[in-house]
Amino acid sequence: MTTVAEILRSKSNALVFHVSPSDTVLDALRLMAEQGIGAVVVLEGEKLAGIFTERDYARKVALLGRSSGDTPVSDIMTRAVRYVHSTQTTEECMALMTENRLRHLPVLDDGTLVGLISIGDLVKHVISQQQFVIAQMEQYITGGW
Numbered sequence: 001m002t003t004v005a006e007i008l009r010s011k012s013n014a015l016v017f018h019v020s021p022s023d024t025v026l027d028a029l030r031l032m033a034e035q036g037i038g039a040v041v042v043l044e045g046e047k048l049a050g051i052f053t054e055r056d057y058a059r060k061v062a063l064l065g066r067s068s069g070d071t072p073v074s075d076i077m078t079r080a081v082r083y084v085h086s087t088q089t090t091e092e093c094m095a096l097m098t099e100n101r102l103r104h105l106p107v108l109d110d111g112t113l114v115g116l117i118s119i120g121d122l123v124k125h126v127i128s129q130q131q132f133v134i135a136q137m138e139q140y141i142t143g144g145w
Helices: 004-010 025-035 054-062 090-100 119-142
Strands: 039-044 045-052 104-109 113-117
Touching: 004 090, 004 113, 004 119, 025 039, 025 054, 039 113, 045 054, 045 104, 090 104, 090 119, 113 119
Parallel strands: none
Antiparallel strands: 039 045, 104 113
């Protein structure tokens, strides 16, 4: 079984982009656009205060006619953040994401943010594992051992 720590090690960019609760939604959107990401964690100092996603923007700003430049992230971020520990398995993460319709999970160890994984990270890992198994089976079937 693969752990979250292994997924984080395999990521080409393990940086976790963040904003503060007082940053505007527009600031958060600019960061997300610059980095090509769909979510940023919201940190108050070193502490996880929430997460801001494209979904938060669409439902809590755009649809309600709020101004991105005037609205602080703290007004619309998701405060009840689901997270995982680096020792948890990819299967546990996928179950949590599916059950709660999440695309991103912060990774906390001893209360400290150590990473962020996405559903894309997990899918990439599963595909890689499947390709490995297929290659092994092909070698076995064709007598390549």
